[in-house]
Amino acid sequence: MKKRSEKNTETSPSKTSEHQSSSGRTKNQGNKPINRADFVETEKVKELTSRMKPYLQAGYPLHLTGPTGVGKTAIALHLAAQFDKPIMLLHGNHEMNNVDLIGGVSGFTSDKLIDNFVRQVYKKQTEVKEKWNPGRLVEAAQKGYTLIYDEFSRSSPETNNLFLSILEEGILPLYGTKQNQSFMKVHKDFRVIFTSNPEEYAGVFDTQDALLDRLITIEIEHDKKAEREILREKCGVLAKEADLILKITGKVRTACVDENKHGPSLRASLMIATICKKSDITISQENKKFTRVCKDILSTHLMKCTEQNNLLEAEKWFEKEIS
Ligand SMILES: Nc1ncnc2c1ncn2[C@@H]1O[C@H](COP(=O)(O)OP(=O)(O)OP(=O)(O)O)[C@@H](O)[C@H]1O
Ligand SMILES: [Mg+2]
Structure with missing residues (x-):
């Protein structure tokens, strides 16, 4: 058999x-x-x-x-x-x-049974089942x-x-x-x-x-104290550096809230802190490289929520507010 x-x-x-x-x-x-x-x-x-x-x-x-x-x-x-x-x-x-x-059904499973018991008689039975994934x-x-x-x-x-x-x-x-x-x-x-x-x-x-x-x-709402702790621990910045970053992000956020819109979140502050730490950029209001990073990260947010709707005006806003 x-x-x-x-x-x-x-x-x-x-x-x-x-x-x-x-x-x-x-x-x-x-x-x-x-x-x-x-x-x-x-x-x-x-x-x-x-x-x-x-x-x-x-x-x-x-x-x-x-x-x-x-x-x-x-x-x-x-x-x-x-x-x-x-x-x-x-x-x-x-x-x-x-x-x-x-x-859902992702294909088929088939069981094939081939029976050659008597040489001249060939029996083939196939059972096809749907396969559920x-x-x-x-x-x-x-x-x-x-x-x-x-x-x-x-x-x-x-x-x-x-x-x-x-x-x-x-x-x-x-x-x-x-x-x-x-x-x-x-x-x-x-x-x-x-x-x-x-x-x-x-x-x-x-x-x-x-x-x-x-x-x-x-x-869950924005919480400045928590943001400060996260910036300090996650990015390794000093307390005063975290405060400066949060102050700048906060100004853009306030400008947005005044327009009934949500401004930059903790993500923007984390970006600024991480970039500065990784690129050895001194986090200080007097450092042009630092203010450049802030402007690059925050300008889109500012333009989105205020009437500073072109880059030049956004730049002017930053000059006035953060320099
Ligand atoms: N307690 C924390 N410790 C470390 N990082 C944090 C903490 N809370 C938030 N973050 C970081 O802040 C950023 C924003 O957090 P998260 O993505 O959880 O916000 P979300 O409210 O889910 O935002 P979205 O609505 O856009 O999805 C992320 O990069 C996240 O890793
Ligand atoms: Mg999320």
Whole structure:
């Protein structure tokens, strides 16, 4: 008797893999530790962490919201690291859909059975099954990871609807996956931290009230004291140097706030401090090289929010304000 069984896995160019690359998801591979070496645990961060950790421990999802560059993602990562669980990072994206999150059919598996029992009779039996590739959310929900859903409001409400039953009933619906079960039970340790930037809602998607109603929303704002600590520790600048950088960034920020707009964030201050440190540029108002770096980094912000709408006028503004 000669019986041969072959297993063939043919993965056709699938929609899933296309979406996986276009959704801009997960830089962190789900279970790799994140290097938090350059994170500065400021007083503000400590206060926020001790306030928010019990909410997550009690099983409630958190939502950190605030203007760009206030540290929402950095704090979310820090908070997630408090739990002894792998962290999964998901970036909201208008192209993200259910297939990205819960998976979809990504090809076919065929089992071939060739039966040559009697030499003259040849029997061939092929069974073709659809191959389901579970999406990232399935893995996280099943294994109890801590999920950071960064900029969730960039995804469409239809996609985010999945979270309604996860957060309320603890089940993940498996729409369109052709699984025997139509839902999956979510692990008890599965925690979610959402982040969003309210300014981005305009022109993207309205945040869903139903989703917001299930989240504990914490507003994160610019905090000068925390920014000073971060500049000092992360970039190694002196206190007076950090103060000078923050004073200059702060002036542009104030000019923007006066126009009801958000100005440069901590990112701009970090850029100035890092460049000066790495290029041995003395951080002093009298140093032309330093003021040049400040102008280069801050001019676009200034032009965007004030009537200094060309470079020449922006230069004049800086001459007056910082020289
Ligand atoms: N406590 C901290 N320690 C070290 N770096 C920090 C800290 N908080 C924020 N940063 C740095 O400040 C910058 C802005 O932080 P982050 O990206 O978290 O802001 P965000 O609020 O998520 O901004 P966006 O809305 O643009 O996504 C990043 O470079 C981040 O690494
Ligand atoms: Mg962010």
